[in-house]
Amino acid sequence: MTFDYEKYIRPGKLPHIWCPGCGHGIVMKGLIRAIDKCGLQKNRTAIVSGIGCASRLPGYVDFNTVHTAHGRAAAFATGMKMADPDMTVICTGGDGDGVAIGGNHFIHACRRNIDLTYVIMNNHIYGMTGGQFSPCTPTDAFASTTPYGNPDPIFDISKLAIGAGATFVARTTAYHATQIDKLITEGIKHKGMAVIEVLDCCPTSYGRRNKFRSVVEMMKQHKDIAVPVTAAAKMSEEQLAGKILTGVLHKENKPEYCEQYAKLINKVQNPTSK
Amino acid sequence: MAKKSALLQGNEACAHGAIYAGCTFFGGYPITPSSEIAEVMSKLLPKVGGKFIQMEDEIGAMAAIIGASLCGHKVLDATSGPGMSLKQELMGYACIAEVPCVIVNVMRGGPSTGMPTGPSQSDVMQAKWGTHGDHAAIAVAPASCQEIFSETVRAFNLAETYRMPVQILVDEIIAHMREKIVFPEPGELEVVSRRKPEVGPDQYKPFDPSFGDVPPLAAMGSDYRFHVTGLNKAPDGFPTTKAELVDAEERRQIRKVNDHAAAIEKNEEYLMDDAEVAIVAFGISSRSARMAVDILRGEGVKAGLFRPITIWPFPEKRVAEIGRQVKAIVVPEMNLGQLIHAVERSTKGSCILDGVGRVDGEPLTPDQIMDKVKEVL
Ligand SMILES: Cc1ncc(C[n+]2csc(CCOP(=O)(O)OP(=O)(O)O)c2C)c(N)n1
Ligand code: SF4
Numbered sequence: 060m061t062f063d064y065e066k067y068i069r070p071g072k073l074p075h076i077w078c079p080g081c082g083h084g085i086v087m088k089g090l091i092r093a094i095d096k097c098g099l100q101k102n103r104t105a106i107v108s109g110i111g112c113a114s115r116l117p118g119y120v121d122f123n124t125v126h127t128a129h130g131r132a133a134a135f136a137t138g139m140k141m142a143d144p145d146m147t148v149i150c151t152g153g154d155g156d157g158v159a160i161g162g163n164h165f166i167h168a169c170r171r172n173i174d175l176t177y178v179i180m181n182n183h184i185y186g187m188t189g190g191q192f193s194p195c196t197p198t199d200a201f202a203s204t205t206p207y208g209n210p211d212p213i214f215d216i217s218k219l220a221i222g223a224g225a226t227f228v229a230r231t232t233a234y235h236a237t238q239i240d241k242l243i244t245e246g247i248k249h250k251g252m253a254v255i256e257v258l259d260c261c262p263t264s265y266g267r268r269n270k271f272r273s274v275v276e277m278m279k280q281h282k283d284i285a286v287p288v289t290a291a292a293k294m295s296e297e298q299l300a301g302k303i304l305t306g307v308l309h310k311e312n313k314p315e316y317c318e319q320y321a322k323l324i325n326k327v328q329n330p331t332s333k
Numbered sequence: 334m335a336k337k338s339a340l341l342q343g344n345e346a347c348a349h350g351a352i353y354a355g356c357t358f359f360g361g362y363p364i365t366p367s368s369e370i371a372e373v374m375s376k377l378l379p380k381v382g383g384k385f386i387q388m389e390d391e392i393g394a395m396a397a398i399i400g401a402s403l404c405g406h407k408v409l410d411a412t413s414g415p416g417m418s419l420k421q422e423l424m425g426y427a428c429i430a431e432v433p434c435v436i437v438n439v440m441r442g443g444p445s446t447g448m449p450t451g452p453s454q455s456d457v458m459q460a461k462w463g464t465h466g467d468h469a470a471i472a473v474a475p476a477s478c479q480e481i482f483s484e485t486v487r488a489f490n491l492a493e494t495y496r497m498p499v500q501i502l503v504d505e506i507i508a509h510m511r512e513k514i515v516f517p518e519p520g521e522l523e524v525v526s527r528r529k530p531e532v533g534p535d536q537y538k539p540f541d542p543s544f545g546d547v548p549p550l551a552a553m554g555s556d557y558r559f560h561v562t563g564l565n566k567a568p569d570g571f572p573t574t575k576a577e578l579v580d581a582e583e584r585r586q587i588r589k590v591n592d593h594a595a596a597i598e599k600n601e602e603y604l605m606d607d608a609e610v611a612i613v614a615f616g617i618s619s620r621s622a623r624m625a626v627d628i629l630r631g632e633g634v635k636a637g638l639f640r641p642i643t644i645w646p647f648p649e650k651r652v653a654e655i656g657r658q659v660k661a662i663v664v665p666e667m668n669l670g671q672l673i674h675a676v677e678r679s680t681k682g683s684c685i686l687d688g689v690g691r692v693d694g695e696p697l698t699p700d701q702i703m704d705k706v707k708e709v710l
Binding site: 069101105110123128134135141142143146163164167320327328 | 386388390398402423555557560562
């Protein structure tokens with residue numbers, strides 16, 4: 060049976076702006092399948108993004124959608140979730156948006172363990188603005204502002220999220236399309252801050268400069284370096300060099316922010332009750 | 334029955350005014366001299382079932398209040414100069430996405446960290462022109478603790494009526510001084526909430542000009558589902574680069590304030606009827622100016638005070654009339670010349686105009702103002 064994406068796409072809003080071969084569309088489809096699996100109501104779901112190619116996603120899907128300012132998705136979403144804790148609030152956006160300009164909001168949303176699902180599309184580059192390097196551009200890689208190779212070390216987004224306190228952290232790649240919706244579904248169902256990092260590809264601004272001959276080659280590279288966490292447990296350090304772990308990297312239960320605030324209100328309003 | 338009263342600091346009065354106006358969400362980041370507003374809101378909001386969040390920075394605070402407002406809350410944020418500078422991008426977002434919100438700027442000197450505990454009135458022009466791009470601005474400037482309460486209520490009403498950010502400009506002196514406040518009874522002050530859609534969800538467009546220059550705003554999460562962006566957009570809320578739609582949107586968002594300037598305007602005039610010299614002053618400086626007027630009158634000088642309470646949009650028409658009535662206008666302000674530009678633009682050279690500024694962290698004295706009046710006459 061083929062999945063009916065149209066049910067969730069806003070009539071008349073396609074075609075999208077993404078280049079042929081861009082990974083963002085794969086992630087959007089995964090997100091739609093996950094929302095469908097979770098049975099979310101359109102009116103009770105909000106999708107919030109920042110600015111960038113990845114952040115254009117909300118415009119295409121038929122939910123409450125907020126295309127905010129560069130880097131601010133998590134902060135807008137925090138206000139929305141606090142305002143309406145029963146609404147499902149999902150953030151989407153790029154690596155630059157999420158962990159460069161938006162890094163502060165990102166880590167603090169993780170720290171609060173507020174019940175957001177943050178799907179971050181890590182294509183290792185600032186796609187929208189023409190391929191300047193991001194905090195996720197590999198060292199020595201070429202970008203429009205690293206003509207001699209990138210001198211910067213990178214951020215590991217998933218590790219950052221775990222370190223900052225997110226209680227569900229998972230990673231996959233645009234090659235592993237079916238795993239995308241599986242992990243996002245788990246993230247939505249998880250009570251607390253869920254971060255799903257998807258390594259995806261920007262052939263236009265990253266691939267060309269870094270001598271990838273095709274999108275397939277870029278995706279194949281992700282496939283080759285991806286190691287499921289379960290398999291990694293049995294591998295040596297040498298075997299794991301240069302690999303990235305995929306699957307659910309971290310999961311724990313901790314008090315969720317809006318629930319904590321509801322308790323606070325209850326305590327203030329009913330000082331005698333325990 | 335006597336009304337409830339209390340001795341309150343200006344910042345405390347602001348928080349109480351916000352609750353009176355129906356505020357149910359505060360997002361902020363601490364900064365002197367505004368922090369008491371956050372402190373009191375953190376105490377009062379849970380009592381009324383509202384939410385308080387201290388964000389990681391002022392940008393996050395501004396983002397959080399916009400998000401909460403989109404979900405139907407009346408929202409407040411309070412800061413001072415450095416924080417206000419950080420908020421500017423999202424002030425523009427609230428303008429273009431037409432999201433009601435109230436932001437208090439308890440002004441301190443500057444630029445930069447300036448004098449954190451010193452008073453100033455130096456963000457007059459930032460309040461109008463702070464964010465990039467063309468946009469309308471509404472800012473109110475109370476001059477006493479009682480007025481901070483009532484102007485906070487009015488700021489919420491204006492934000493909800495015109496679907497935009499409204500700033501409350503307070504100087505550190507009134508923010509921190511204590512005065513007796515008489516709490517208005519519920520219903521005594523007008524409290525306005527945003528217009529809700531009059532059409533069903535399938536016909537609703539969040540920026541539909543056929544409902545007037547201020548289209549109704551639904552709450553996200555209700556039966557209405559819509560898209561919001563900081564890009565220029567068509568009436569349905571989706572981005573557009575069509576010249577005529579962009580032009581129409583930009584002009585409507587300016588017009589919604591300009592065409593209602595008379596309703597937004599609020600001034601106080603003191604002994605202006607026969608005045609030959611007018612002092613135009615706001616906030617704490619207007620209190621020194623009032624005293625200067627009394628002393629000058631005692632000396633036989635026909636002085637009067639014009640105090641804009643709404644400073645943006647500036648009361649251009651009335652100030653133009655005053656310019657034609659008087660020989661001279663003096664503008665005392667705790668900066669080196671900001672409001673005076675708006676006065677000059679209004680009077681267009683019809684009278685002598687001079688300013689007296691102070692930026693050393695001390696308030697202007699009546700003597701300083703009188704000296705300037707005598708100098709220009
Ligand atoms: C405050 C601000 N600074 C800079 C920009 C310019 N800008 C727009 S998108 C972008 C980078 C987006 O990169 P990323 O988030 O990685 O998403 P991608 O385009 O690669 O999907 C930048 C720098 C902006 N819009 N706003
Ligand atoms: S520039 Fe890169 S990220 Fe942007 S749409 Fe094209 S391929 Fe995708």
